[in-house]
Amino acid sequence: MAVLADRLDLLLGAKAATPLAEAFGITTVEDLLRHYPNRYATQGQPLTESDPPDGQHITIVGDIVKADMVKMKNRPGWMLKVVLQSESQKVDATFFNAHKVKHAVQAGRRAMFSGTVKYFRERWSLNHPSYLILPDVADHTAVQIDRVRGGGDLAGIARSALAPGQGVDMSIFDRKLLPVYPATSKIESWDIAHCVRQIFDQLDTVEDPLPSRIRNEHSLIGLDEALHLIHFPESEADVEKARSRLRFDEAAALQLVLAQRRNEMSARAAKSCPPRSDGIAAAFEDRLPFELTEGQHEVADEISADLSQPHPMSRLLQGEVGSGKTVVALRAMLQVVDAGQQCALLAPTEVLAAQHYRSLRAMLGPLGAGGELGAADESTRIVLLTGSMPTAAKRAALLAAVTGDAGIVIGTHALIQDNVEFFDLGMVVVDEQHRFGVEQRDALRSKAKSGFSPHLLVMTATPIPRTIAMTTLGDLETSTLRELPRGRSPIVTSVVPAKDKPAWVDRAWARINEEVAAGRQAYVVCSRIGDEKTGDKEPPTTHSALDMYEELKHGALRGVRVGLLHGRLPTDEKDAVMRGFNDGALDVIVCTTVVEVGVDVPNATVMVIVDADRFGVSQLHQLRGRIGRGGHKGLCILLSEANPVGPAFERLRAVAATNDGFELAVLDLRQRREGDILGAAQSGTVTTLRLLSLLDDLEVISAAQEFAREVVADDPGLERHPGLAAMMRSALDEQRLEYLEKS
Template sequence: MATLRDRLDHVLGTKAADQLGESFDMTTVEDLLRHYPVRYATQGQPLAEEAPEEGAHITVIGTVSKTELKPMRQRRGRLLRVDLDTGAGKPIEITFFNGDKVNYLVKQGVRAMMSGTVHYWRPDRWNLSHPSYLILPAAGESVENLTDVRGGGALRGLAESAKGTEGVDVSFFEREYIPVYPATAKVQSWDVLACVRQVLDQLDPIDDPLPADLRAERGLLAVSDALRLIHLPERKSDIEEARERLRFDEALALQLVLAERRHEMGGRTARACPPRTDGIAADFEHRLPFELTAGQRKVIGEISDDLSRPHPMHRLLQGEVGSGKTIVALHAMLQVVDAGRQCALLAPTEVLAAQHYRSLRGMLGELGAGGELGAAEHATKVVLVTGSMSAKEKKAALLDAMTGEAGIVIGTHALIQDNVEFHDLGMVIVDEQHRFGVEQRDALRAKSKNGISPHLLVMTATPIPRTIAMTTLGDLETSTLTELPRGRSPISTRVVPAKQHPTWVDRAWERIREEVAAGRQAYVVCSRIGDGEEEGAKGKGHKGKSPEEKEAPTTHAAVDVYETLRAGALAGLRVGLLHGRLPADEKDQVMRAFNAGEVDVLVCTTVVEVGVDVPNATVMVIVDADRFGVSQLHQLRGRVGRGEHPGLCLLITESSAMGTAMARLEAVAGTLDGFELSILDLRQRREGDVLGSAQSGTARSLRLLSLLDDLEVITAAQDVARDVVAADPGLTRHPGLATMMNAAVDSERLEYLAKS
């Protein structure tokens, strides 16, 4: 017999256990049983009358009604085209690329199971390309065991894994649902299934970690039943009920971690920074040349209340591009400065750090000229610390931070180095928080002295859906700015399909010339610098071709586009180049020249994605726009339309008109709602990527929970977790819940969460 904690080598043997450990980092029976199927092969899966989605994986059983060998156009060999009659209308078209090796098995009249991915060649034509297959007994033929396994790919492997001394148990293939697992080249899905079946045959009864009253209240299966049915369901309802239970376990495990962290954070102390009516914050607000929006005032009030308490603030400030987050953050910093303490603003790039420095100095005026002639009565000093500063400049800035002369210290990762000390750090602001590792944020917070925690404000212009925030950001309170300040101009976005309409590309460059002639400026953004290195773009590839005709996508490098444009379409204009591998002083010089209007067109990479504010820039052309993610495109276009003139963003792409990349670009062009786009972005990416950027690999613990779709589950789990932890900190009276939590989120991930 076996328990969840038993080692796999004791249950399966060394060879199988070593392969699972190497491929999936599995060591225990529980690791294996929580390696859930990604889908289920179904017998004779009926197809809806409308066509399946591109990329959908379907499994069908039918009779081969027609075969045809055809030479491939761009490589040697022949394709085998197969029509599979499933008895559900029009036959399904199947394509095998190794036609000469397959046609002796896949012949007219044979009955077969085939499992593959749907590919569209044209809007009205799809097929299964190179599926796995298994030749089955003819319909109605009485065969208990197959002694001769004939087929290819995953289905053949599955049959081989089920083969006993008397052949393959055909009854297993007559199951309504056959699990299909995440696999590797060394460990295929059928290998995992064989191990799972072996373990389930030996598994002891499991002590359920959830109290019986909670299971009854939510109508949840016992965990032992859920773990069996998720792997070997008899009915569709078995799958749904098993997933419901295991999904709740995942949500509860994470929420227990976060509830414990919230409880622990409640015991930390911070220096209260109550607002003053006669300090620099009040002076700043009186001098503002514009009126704050109602949303900005509300958020300023929320942050002010947090700063007034003797416990560290943990707040997320999110808002649309251009919604005025910087002015809100500055108001918070000035409240802390009024209390006699310092603020550190951490930015992800030197370009953004320098932009913040210039922006804050400009907004503060004489209030930011502390220590200088002409400074206002309540003035503070603002300093910049970056890795590329001269030794003399850096030494002076560090001295101002250490003595407390500087109330606001702005910098990149250089701020977290050991030689950076603060006199009395009262608040840390992290801009674009998703770009920093947890250790980096923790190292800066640790610079506060005497065990006193600084207040923490993290900012992002990438809107985060509520469920993501609840799960990845733990106990951060969330403030959201949704309205744009008065005076912000609208931005229109258009897709430029370069292959279908090449003259539209020429028109894009003409639009830039027209804007420059009117006294305005433009950006041209590229996905890479020039030697094959990507700089922030998320490659998507091209779709829409038949599988044998696909080829690697080509992209345009910033240095090449720069040379081409200034010698051709934009000849005579002042064209500049900016990318991440330029020396820091050169980057700063280019950005200053663009700010000052001395550069008409800035050819750049994604170094301008966040924080760059040039009100005179009105048009942006994004080359190879399909190489960028949805949120990235939304961020980039927020660099235009920041002044009195409307903004225009042109998305140039060579993608197929019917491909998913084009659909994604059209969605970006169709709305300026960042929250709507963030949800679209997350649906197109693995949610684990989102988690990984926030807490280092927690994706491993979320196999079934959807952070976008399972709000009710997450909310319920959060309520349960907070009630349990409030009554039993440390879970000493709930050992089952503690075990479940630690199984889902290991000690390394717990440490990351505790720091985040």
């Protein structure tokens, strides 16, 4: 008999086990049984004399009375038009790969069809249904067939029940719910179903790793019952009972990893940085020309308390665009500098790194001019390090970092290079943390002195799906800034259907001219630069920054000073454009998303985003956060040639309807799904979550978190809980475990 920890190659043989391992990393019984069906094929609704509703799934059995090849009108090729006579009525079906099915789907044969009802001109039919050719007997469930002829789910399910030398027992189709598994071209759903059946034939009763107290408290069925019901349910109620239990397992597996991570982090050593009343941080607060918000004070106190501990802080600072995260982060860095240590600020782009450098120098004044004439008695030195800096400047920055002369080192990926060393790195601040991989953050954190880990503060203005997921699951302590500083006005956003309303597009350019005439500035953002090589491909249909710059400079904006900014400009040109815009020498910049984060020009009041449907929800919110940062209202205009009644345009309307970045983050999460929560993927195309939804199952996650932290506090290595350890490993592969150890 078999247990969950047994290897599949020993139970199924290498021929069956190898494709499972190669396609899904499934190597043990538990791995296979936790590869749950993603849906169930059903017998559908029985036909009556009345017509079924559009979109209803039906499964019917009958005699094929007609099967004609018909040439397609609008494209090359043939389709097979079929009529199936069931007990109650005739049903039309169409197969578009006629030459592949005509040998099996022939008049005079008995068949089972399964598909979705589609109406066309008041007649309904099944388009390309799955099908199975049946023995020519009335009671098809009582016989066995030796060869499966058919296509789609029905044929696959029949193949999964094919036993060597015994044929297929067609009674399998008596089941109301037939499992359909996530599959690939190399291992089909029915192959997986066949393996699952073989394993259940050999499986011992599964021991439950969850204590009965937890199961009773949350009304969960046992693991053995849940695994059987998820694969072979008799009803929808069975599916839901199984999913409820297995959903908790999934949450618990993730929470156990995160609880272990938190426990391990608390055991690491970091240099304590308690606040000083006579240091640079206190002097900085005294010279601030504005009052911090209540939220900023609260978050600053949370971070200050963390920095005072002898183990590393690991905190996410999330807040609305313009909520004052940079001031809070600078206050924290100065507390670390007061303790005699250094800080590294990692930014995703050179534009943002340079902006941070200028911004921090401006905010600190003489407090940030360490080593220069006019520096305050209590001061520190701030240096900038980017990959494209002149060699002499780069050497000077490297020297300041390694000697400890620089208290704050700001840079891009250049900070991660092997030749960058710090005298005593005490804190790492990562701005827009989703732009960096774990390996990159880990490389920077490893630059602390041996035996110590630096404190870590990661910041984001609009949490992207993975960020929400990580913080919901409890990987980081979270601080949130929701209120905007005094004097900030809400941004008005309008969506313009550019193809249908060209006059509205003209009005957008006129609006920029009006704002410039009033002494203010504007951005025009494009989705691509325009120097891309297309080769033999069709040229892009979107507007490029290069083309838009030329078009506006000589057209609608010819009376104003227009600059161009994109990521492939030489560094000195980028700096010159940003300085010109900052200083008011330029009225408008046509740019790409290099201005998405961190760029702060209070006089900019208008932003036009061209081809706005090409940007994500969070990205649009980030971009429009660049305007309205002074005393004047901001106006963001989203131009799109997308269908005004399509989903892309509806997404833009949703962005225009709210300035709440957290609400938009949830919208983004619903559209893109959670992403690979414990991996590096940012989109929802890959996910470690099989049954768990971070939006809909927060109560389950919370309960699992409480359980996991209780277990890990008592047994950090799970040595006394081998079942839980195995459950955790089944949810996470080795690559994801390594990811978490680094993060």
